[in-house]
Amino acid sequence: MHRFYLPPDECLKDPPRLSERESHHALNVLRVRPRDRVVVLNGAGDELLCEVLNAERRALTLRIVQKNAIPPLPYQVTLVQAVARGKAMELIVQKATELGAHRIVPILSERTVAQVDAEAVPDKVEKWVASTVEALKQCGSAWLPRVEAPLTAQAFLARGDRFDLTFIASLQNEARHPREHFESFRSERERSPESVCVWVGPEGDFTPAEINAVRAAGALPITLGPLVLRSETAAIYSLSVINYELQSKRGQNGHLK
Template sequence: MQAGDKIVLFNGKGHELTAEIADVVDHEIRLRKLHESGTAPLRCRIVLGQAIPKGKNMELIVQKAVEIGAAEIAPIISDRTVVQLDSESASQKQAKWQQIAIEAAKQCGQNWLPRVHAPKNLPEFFSASEQPFDLRLIGSLQPDAQQLKKILETYSSEHGDRPRSVLMLVGPEGDFTPAELALARRHGCQPITLGPIILRVETAAMYCLSVLSYELLI
């Protein structure tokens, strides 16, 4: 960077500032403010509860979730999660995923920085969930799973408005176990079908978030 270059700064809480580099001295950069603006939060808080998949797929999911409009990402250690995490490696993973979220937010101009939570198993996740949700959903292969569009239409009909906060749980390879699905149901999660074709984990997450983004954020 050099004098005259323009940069954009954001604080992750909706505030953006455009500045010009006035001077560069040693390790100090002096800026001249050109413009500042505020961005309202997205109209619906979408939280992705994602069972951690194999390999580096979680990195892709975090990146795309931010780009599509997720406000929070909660990595879930499910019974069928292949990746084994101790407390140290979980902390390292969380930091890495949060950095990916920051880079994705910068890339797509998302001035409200999504938060990546520490990995938890499903019981811990529900116990630690601090904020209520208008709607709780879980991707499911069960025969009684409903279409997402139908659930959203039913909610709007009953409440006279679209939900302002949604939890979307997506399982690992092989789906959540019956016990995990039963636990999610007890916590108010409605099972939704993702169609007749079985999707890869990363595809399922993007599919769900894309539908929710289209229906609730536009």
């Protein structure tokens, strides 16, 4: 069944209508017609089974047949990602959505190749959010991650956000596999972490000063293997491993199995 996105406030309208862009895709690409049933996701936990009432050129009119409230994951993962250039950042945002990231924080590192001018920030964020929407429809998640405006590592650290575990992808010899940190946390707390943050650097990695600042704030260095990965590969690898660890040992209410 085809999936579409409609913001929460638009879902409350009677009747709800898809945007012009979504309607065009539905009518001209997917060939949706009246009486067809489609799934609408609002990115805030609702999955709506809808019937197409009217297939107009600029607005597909719907009738909600059934509403399913999908609970969020029992944990939240924040990706603090140095802005990658070109399509790489869109790929990172897309895959982070598919892998269940709760929040994506783009970082302007001193070594970031793709610097973002203040005037270009709204357009960049809009493009990244569009990537999360496309990924949402593809994977069927009911929850959109929050994509923040780019900021420096120092500015993010100054906010003092707290997490059960914070990692930084590292090539340092002392970096450990994420599993070791998860096992230590579970052993000490007798529960799985509920909030995890992972920092992924740009091409050439974060500067030594940035790494020291992140580690001074409590981040634990993790290894992603013996090879040097592209920034986008490192982000996907990190989120995949973190998700596996969070899901594999979790029982009801976040307690260990």
